[in-house]
Amino acid sequence: MNEIKIFSPATVANVSCGFDVLGFCLDTIGDEMIIRKTNKKGIHITKIEGYDLPFEAEKNVAGVSALAMLEDANPDFGFELEIYKNIKPGSGVGSSSASAVGSVFGMNELLGKPYNKTQLTNFAMKGEALASQCEHADNIAPAIFGGFTLVKSVAPLEVLQLPTPKDLFAVIIHPQIEIKTSESRAILPKQIALQDAITQWSNVGSLVHALHTNDYELLSRSLTDVVVEPHRSQLIPHFKDVRKAALENGALGCGISGSGPSIFSLCYGNSTAQKVAQAIKNVYSKTEIPFEVYVSEINTKGIKIIE
């Protein structure tokens, strides 16, 4: 096999209480990429469609993660990458990690699968660090493993795949403004109050338990964030109105997706998700800000081969 086409999914990081550790994978939106072996050594980005991004491998997250794998694998050939971007950079649903994951997943297939999912996550983290200026894997892990994931540690890297309860749907609203991950990290406090830490880790623990026990009511009570959201929500217009509309219409929880500006809601059942989507649309329709709303199942398989 000399060429592969893949679908690399969007993801929701943090999941309210799990800053930098929790994430889940979406299935209605993602990038496509073609990865091809070439006699010319190195990584060559030959096509980018959708958004204006750098072609130099060292400046594109797909190239940086690919170079990390290439250095380790050291094959006597190189790779060409074509990137068809559907996920807007800076949207908060893992645009950079979809690219970082896509290149290394495709290369691994063409190399005969020498690397496991944790090793792929490690290479992809090198690319993600280019975008956010720090290595974190809470978008990358769900894109590679699928479903809900918890990154127990990054050094050494340890990813836990969590169960996905049935009939769980995500509603995403993407206000069309750009918030760079690096900037929304910069506004966060370096220290937090002990009482907030206690609330936060109790919520992470109960959220994980809720996923294991299909306890939607406990899941709902765990989807709160007292550490990061109070700071970042100020960057997202009408965040509180969206949250109120989502909860009043039956969402289990609602929070900032990754570093924003996208906002996610988790819902039990498609009909509740559709109702929440409509209520959220109504909030943003009254504003001047362009937006997109979509409903997605939780993608339990993660990144996949298209052809």
Ligand SMILES: Nc1ncnc2c1ncn2[C@@H]1O[C@H](COP(=O)(O)OP(=O)(O)OP(=O)(O)O)[C@@H](O)[C@H]1O
């Ligand atoms: N292949 C790529 N795809 C997306 N962004 C890229 C890529 N290569 C470089 N970048 C840069 O990374 C930055 C976008 O990454 P950022 O982490 O801010 O957004 P995001 O991935 O959508 O957010 P989040 O991680 O919160 O979901 C932009 O500055 C963009 O130019």
Ligand SMILES: N[C@@H](CCO)C(=O)O
């Ligand atoms: N955990 C990261 C995800 C965004 O890349 C953050 O919230 O900054």
